[in-house]
Amino acid sequence: MRAGREELLLERARLDTASPNDVIEWAFSRFPSDRRVVVTGLQADGVAVADMAIAADPSVRVLTIDTGRLPEATHRYLDALRAHWGRGIEVVLPESAEVESFVGGHGSNPFRRSVALRLDCCRIRKVAPLERVLAGVDCWMTGLRRGQSERRATTSVIDIDERHGGVVKVNPVATWREDAVTEYLTQRSVPLHPLYDAGYRSIGCAPCTRAVAPMRTPARAAGGGRTESTRSVGCT
Numbered sequence: 001m002r003a004g005r006e007e008l009l010l011e012r013a014r015l016d017t018a019s020p021n022d023v024i025e026w027a028f029s030r031f032p033s034d035r036r037v038v039v040t041g042l043q044a045d046g047v048a049v050a051d052m053a054i055a056a057d058p059s060v061r062v063l064t065i066d067t068g069r070l071p072e073a074t075h076r077y078l079d080a081l082r083a084h085w086g087r088g089i090e091v092v093l094p095e096s097a098e099v100e101s102f103v104g105g106h107g108s109n110p111f112r113r114s115v116a117l118r119l120d121c122c123r124i125r126k127v128a129p130l131e132r133v134l135a136g137v138d139c140w141m142t143g144l145r146r147g148q149s150e151r152r153a154t155t156s157v158i159d160i161d162e163r164h165g166g167v168v169k170v171n172p173v174a175t176w177r178e179d180a181v182t183e184y185l186t187q188r189s190v191p192l193h194p195l196y197d198a199g200y201r202s203i204g205c206a207p208c209t210r211a212v213a214p215m216r217t218p219a220r221a222a223g224g225g226r227t228e229s230t231r232s233v234g235c236t
């Protein structure tokens with residue numbers, strides 16, 4: 001069931017100033033539970049959306065993609081989130097045959113040799129798994145925010161994701177600032193990815209992400225901590 005464009009544009013205008021919880025409630029009322037999913041890369045914004053979604057529907061599908069190159073800290077963090085929420089988190093892996101062929105032909109770290117190989121690696125490990133997931137749903141929820149980058153400055157709360165066959169993309173915290181996300185997670189006692197404390201601002205594959213500056217949490221803000229300045233050198 002793909003949503004009608006006109007209906008969604010009307011809803012988008014209505015929900016643009018709504019709270020994230022209201023946006024999530026709209027998605028839940030609009031799409032049946034087996035046709036919607038929260039997809040998170042386990043960064044603070046996506047985890048906040050997952051937490052809100054779980055609060056509204058404890059059985060909501062929450063999913064992350066394990067590229068096979070994630071840092072060990074991310075696997076530990078997944079365990080911490082499972083323990084915190086008292087439920088599972090789906091993990092989607094790349095097609096093993098594709099990874100085997102790619103690594104067999106180009107080695108374990110070909111992304112260091114060319115942009116083309118980096119894009120191929122991302123396509124196999126991230127893009128294709130996400131496409132497989134989205135082929136089976138009508139709605140996906142993300143932690144995209146307008147403040148994350150210039151490219152995302154016009155992110156809508158609700159969008160039609162033409163790159164993924166017209167699935168509805170819901171970004172409940174699109175209008176939130178980073179401070180609001182971290183404050184929400186602190187108030188809810190949801191753990192943050194441990195690499196934020198190590199100075200990572202964008203957390204993805206271990207070989208393609210590096211520490212740059214600490215995240216601004218409420219505690220750090222009180223102490224004059226630095227604000228947004230991030231960079232992943234991966235393909236996201």
Ligand code: SF4
Pocket residue numbers: 067069111118119121122123125126204205206207208233234235236
């Ligand atoms: S971020 Fe790096 S390791 Fe991860 S899929 Fe992309 S190129 Fe490969």
